[in-house]
Amino acid sequence: MAGVNSTALLTDHYELTMVQAALRSGAAHRRSVFELFARRLPGGRRYGVVAGTGRFLEALADFRFGEAELADLAAREVVDEPTLEWLADYRFSGDVHGYAEGEIYLPGSPIMVVESTFAEGVLLETLALSMLNHDSAVASAAARMVQVAGDRPCIEMGSRRTAEGSAVAAARAAYVAGFASTSNLEAGRRWGVPTAGTAAHSFTLLHDDERAAFRAQVDSLGAGTALLVDTYDVEQGVRNAVEVAGTGLGAVRIDSGDLLGQAHAVRAQLDELGATGTRIVVTSDLDEYAIASLAAGPVDSYGVGTRVVTGSGHPTAGMVYKLVSREDDEGVMVDVAKASRNKVSVGGRKEAVRRLDNGVASAELVGIGEAPESDGDDRPLLVPLVRGGEVVVPTGPEAVEAAREHHRRARAELPRSAGRLSEGEPCIPTRFIDELPAPRQALGTEDTDDR
Amino acid sequence: MAGVNSTALLTDHYELTMVQAALRSGAAHRRSVFELFARRLPGGRRYGVVAGTGRFLEALADFRFGEAELADLAAREVVDEPTLEWLADYRFSGDVHGYAEGEIYLPGSPIMVVESTFAEGVLLETLALSMLNHDSAVASAAARMVQVAGDRPCIEMGSRRTAEGSAVAAARAAYVAGFASTSNLEAGRRWGVPTAGTAAHSFTLLHDDERAAFRAQVDSLGAGTALLVDTYDVEQGVRNAVEVAGTGLGAVRIDSGDLLGQAHAVRAQLDELGATGTRIVVTSDLDEYAIASLAAGPVDSYGVGTRVVTGSGHPTAGMVYKLVSREDDEGVMVDVAKASRNKVSVGGRKEAVRRLDNGVASAELVGIGEAPESDGDDRPLLVPLVRGGEVVVPTGPEAVEAAREHHRRARAELPRSAGRLSEGEPCIPTRFIDELPAPRQALGTEDTDDR
Structure with a gap:
């Protein structure tokens, strides 16, 4: 006792x-x-x-x-x-x-x-x-997001926007409601929720240029990784990403701007570069409404942070x-x-x-x-x-x-x-x-x- | 390690x-x-x-x-x-x-x-x-509540509306921003925040009638306690409270209904019964706006729950x-x-x-x-x-x-x-x-x- x-x-x-x-x-x-x-x-x-x-x-x-x-x-x-x-x-x-x-x-x-x-x-x-x-x-908010996301996986990434213990519980609750994975490592250890993650803008800024950052990430995590392409210029970022990782690049992530417009542009660019299997992950204050608005876009998965851990309002x-x-x-x-x-x-x-x-x-x-x-x-x-x-x-x-x-x-x-x-x-x-x-x-x- | x-x-x-x-x-x-x-x-x-x-x-x-x-x-x-x-x-x-x-x-x-x-x-x-x-x-939400409450103490009571670890942190943060106390016992132990609390509706319902419940509470906690008077009928509740505890009753708590109107009625009733020193505590989904609307009412302290622990929106x-x-x-x-x-x-x-x-x-x-x-x-x-x-x-x-x-x-x-x-x-x-x-x-x- x-x-x-x-x-x-x-x-x-x-x-x-x-x-x-x-x-x-x-x-x-x-x-x-x-x-x-x-x-x-x-x-x-x-x-x-x-x-x-x-x-x-x-x-x-x-x-x-x-x-x-x-x-x-x-x-x-x-x-x-x-x-x-x-x-x-x-x-x-x-x-x-x-x-x-x-x-x-x-x-x-x-x-x-x-x-x-x-x-x-x-x-x-x-x-x-x-x-x-x-x-x-x-879970109630997460279920709505999962529902509008359809077959596209939702990834819970909101740990930083809620207290540290709530973050673990939120990752677990979102998974119960159908999220595919979480960024939260303790939720992985404690509750067996699959964890996922790649890199932040700081990783790109740390290196001498974007290509050096992408090269470091691909060297270490393999071409199947997701490269974050919006630190400087998205179009150049996509070009750098495919040049460094090759057409077998796993995914690119877009974390700012007009997500729908960019998803279309990035998809077209990736296809043109031959990276037809490279997936597009979007993040940036997503909620069920934003996910619904992206349903018609060429998006492969959604990273959801603040709005899921705070119950979407x-x-x-x-x-x-x-x-x-x-x-x-x-x-x-x-x-x-x-x-x-x-x-x-x-x-x-x-x-x-x-x-x-x-x-x-x-x-x-x-x-x-x-x-x-x-x-x-x-x-x-x-x-x-x-x-x-x-x-x-x-x-x-x-x-x-x-x-x-x-x-x-x-x-x-x-x-x-x-x-x-x-x-x-x-x-x-x-x-x-x-x-x-x-x-x-x-x-x-x-x-x-x-x- | x-x-x-x-x-x-x-x-x-x-x-x-x-x-x-x-x-x-x-x-x-x-x-x-x-x-x-x-x-x-x-x-x-x-x-x-x-x-x-x-x-x-x-x-x-x-x-x-x-x-x-x-x-x-x-x-x-x-x-x-x-x-x-x-x-x-x-x-x-x-x-x-x-x-x-x-x-x-x-x-x-x-x-x-x-x-x-x-x-x-x-x-x-x-x-x-x-x-x-x-x-x-x-803390940012709490500070606004403290500011509009003026000299009247605010009591943090929101533990049940946020995850258990966040509840402790929220009690601590509200106290930093000027709240007087919390209901959360772990915040008392861990961070030295003063804790407070009296009784819920269940305590009244547990007993054979309201007077029996008030009697049990006063016998155990003294006449300085706060009696919850809105389980059945507020006017009768106030009468029962003063009859049981005497005019030295510490406080009455109102947790539902038109708080401003009731505060005026209860104050008049308490004064008429001679309980001029008995304080009025109000609770029930208060936020900074509700507190502001009660500023002109005869209220002595505010119990704030959901809205402070969830940052008031x-x-x-x-x-x-x-x-x-x-x-x-x-x-x-x-x-x-x-x-x-x-x-x-x-x-x-x-x-x-x-x-x-x-x-x-x-x-x-x-x-x-x-x-x-x-x-x-x-x-x-x-x-x-x-x-x-x-x-x-x-x-x-x-x-x-x-x-x-x-x-x-x-x-x-x-x-x-x-x-x-x-x-x-x-x-x-x-x-x-x-x-x-x-x-x-x-x-x-x-x-x-x-x-």
């Missing part, structure tokens, strides 16, 4: 003071259900992508208050002595069900359901939200973690929800299936208290992640590959309207089904005529 | 392949100057705030390739054997000058100047940018790290810059001073190759951070306090136009002064008539 890997302080002060007060009132030990969900999708998006689950499950195993953490909490008088004693023995012993990593989510989808005592569950609020909100924001997924049910004095579970008008929550433990009609998703059905009545085609969405405190699914690089594959299949089920970049309603509606079979509340659109 | 704390893989693949190619060409050992700067301020802001410097300096000390990192790079064939051998001995041995943490920056300000061999300096590109871009984005500061000068074959330093039209960089090592007229900043003077000619009032901006590979400034919690104080003083020097929330020009212009005394290029506005 060492402090070095502890994740226990990656949380908010008030979670510990709530535990203190609830230990004193006795309510700390009431059985409770917390759910993690998003009230809406950011920016009129058509769907969201769950990511971060595997990271959360690894962090959960390290969520222990060791000597270092306890000493700090004591020194700063965050909580009292009985609470410190309780924290010293803390180990999550409950159950967690959730959407598989890579799954599509919609407004109101019960993305994660945590069942434990109040005290055990409330402590996980910030850790779960930090990881799911960030990673899902990146929506750097957080806005998910919340709410108490939806808890035990009363008689040991009976009671559904609970905040009443304030503009922050509607639906009480009660949820189950969810995706309704499929001939393999095409038509609704997110969320049952309260029990599973929605299901026809044969429906796909259950909640899978067991933790049982009695033990993580029951893989979490390492193989889980990232599985999440990527899961995402590919779940994405393929969505109706055609999911592919729209314009702002609008979610591509399928969320329907809350009460214990009674009639729909109780719908979030999202009923407009599913389009496929 | 253990792998556990190594920061060496928090970088991009291409930095290592550039080192490989430059080792082969021999250019790797050319003396080089890299500079970190921002071409512009995001979103028409009037100034930016440097943060993350202390974190970078700590990470620099751990930037070593240990056995684990080298084994991974070898297994994934990122670089060749001679490069692995060079990396095994890597230890930054150069000099770094930079703006003090907390300093104001403007477009073109030479925020960090790294002098070393090419290979030593190029490896730090991503690590430095990740930390400075993220932390400065948060600008989650990255857009800083870049560019080679500006390098040695040639004769050992002479040559200024270099990329030529492409839309990504202007200015070659040559920079020095910078802030010109002060009667204590008020009027321009950012940036000299190329030597310090700008200075009158007595000018304040030099670049301070030594690393000499011969050794960090020469403090980096722990005391450095965070120093950065906070430095920011307070630097902010106080700015002209009154710095306080404008509207989009516009930087509050002072940046002037590049060549070796000749005449101005060579100006970035930003000349419009400084306003103070």
Whole structure:
């Protein structure tokens, strides 16, 4: 129970003071259900992508208050002595069900359901939200980019535009959503994401001239490398590149200017020089809209930085973690929800299936208290992640590959309207089904005529 | 040289392949100057705030390739054997000058100047940018919030809306920019930022009714605590709060609805109940504009979450790290810059001073190759951070306090136009002064008539 890997302080002060007060009132030990969900999708998006689950499950195993953490909490008088004693023995012993990593989510989808005592569950609020909100924001943006890129690979290159730990998580999330590779080396080591990269402008500027730089790069990395041709003049750069590397040059990269116009010019020039197999990589503040605008151009792959790691305008997924049910004095579970008008929550433990009609998703059905009545085609969405405190699914690089594959299949089920970049309603509606079979509340659109 | 704390893989693949190619060409050992700067301020802001410097300096000390990192790079064939051998001995041995943490920056300000061999300096590109871009984005947004909040404290509460590591860094950056405290416990332990927090809606919902919840909280945390009054009905909540805690209640928190209208109603109700000293804390998607709109309301402090940790619409500061000068074959330093039209960089090592007229900043003077000619009032901006590979400034919690104080003083020097929330020009212009005394290029506005 060492402090070095502890994740226990990656949380908010008030979670510990709530535990203190609830230990004193006795309510700390009431059985409770917390759910993690998003009230809406950011920016009129058509769907969201769950990511971060595997990271959360690894962090959960390290969520222990060791000597270092306890000493700090004591020194700063965050909580009292009985609470410190309780924290010293803390180990999550409950159950967690959730959407598989890579799954599509919609407004109101019960993305994660945590069942434990109040005290055990409330402590996980910030850790779960930090990881799911960030990673899902990146994956949701990445999925749109992958979708418009079609068969052309997207490379995640945004490490420098986000904090160093987020960079690793963002590379992982983008890969889950279909990116081909990343520039981030730690994401390669930690999560098995393929890494890629060639050279920056500084490498060209370091050498006496562009040809000397290209020669150095080709000598070391082979003619299959990608040469950056826009440090001085693109046309001269392409000429230098082919002269130095030969017509077997792997790729050229363009990182500035009118990308579409340049791609056409560079393609024509490469073909004229006989480098018909040389690919064109474009980078420079790309997002899903810029990628869409390049779809008709002779571009072979997209390097995406800032916009993917910052969620393309929506750097957080806005998910919340709410108490939806808890035990009363008689040991009976009671559904609970905040009443304030503009922050509607639906009480009660949820189950969810995706309704499929001939393999095409038509609704997110969320049952309260029990599973929605299901026809044969429906796909259950909640899978067991933790049982009695033990993580029951893989979490390492193989889980990232599985999440990527899961995402590919779940994405393929969505109706055609999911592919729209314009702002609008979610591509399928969320329907809350009460214990009674009639729909109780719908979030999202009923407009599913389009496929 | 253990792998556990190594920061060496928090970088991009291409930095290592550039080192490989430059080792082969021999250019790797050319003396080089890299500079970190921002071409512009995001979103028409009037100034930016440097943060993350202390974190970078700590990470620099751990930037070593240990056995684990080298084994991974070898297994994934990122670089060749001679490069692995060079990396095994890597230890930054150069000099770094930079703006003090907390300093104001403007477009073109030479925020960090790294002098070393090419290979030593190029490896730090991503690590430095990740930390400075993220932390400065948060600090720059936080400073605007602090400015409009005036004497009312701002509390950072956004951990759940950003990745877990970014949450700690964001709490630290917001504190540098003047926030009073954070909810993030790790920021308290790691950086000495004061932490604060009370209770969530789940705590109220856990108990049989609101009064029972308030009673539990007051019993445990004392009447000085803040009670969250909007779980059910705010008016009833305030009544319950004062009945349970008495008129000595520390604070009530409102987290939803029309905050201004409710603040007025709650203040009147509290006063009527005799709780004239009870403070009002508001939270709920606040940003600098929402804070400004509450300035005339009876609000005592602001809890700010999503918008501060995501840079209030600008989650990255857009800083870049560019080679500006390098040695040639004769050992002479040559200024270099990329030529492409839309990504202007200015070659040559920079020095910078802030010109002060009667204590008020009027321009950012940036000299190329030597310090700008200075009158007595000018304040030099670049301070030594690393000499011969050794960090020469403090980096722990005391450095965070120093950065906070430095920011307070630097902010106080700015002209009154710095306080404008509207989009516009930087509050002072940046002037590049060549070796000749005449101005060579100006970035930003000349419009400084306003103070």
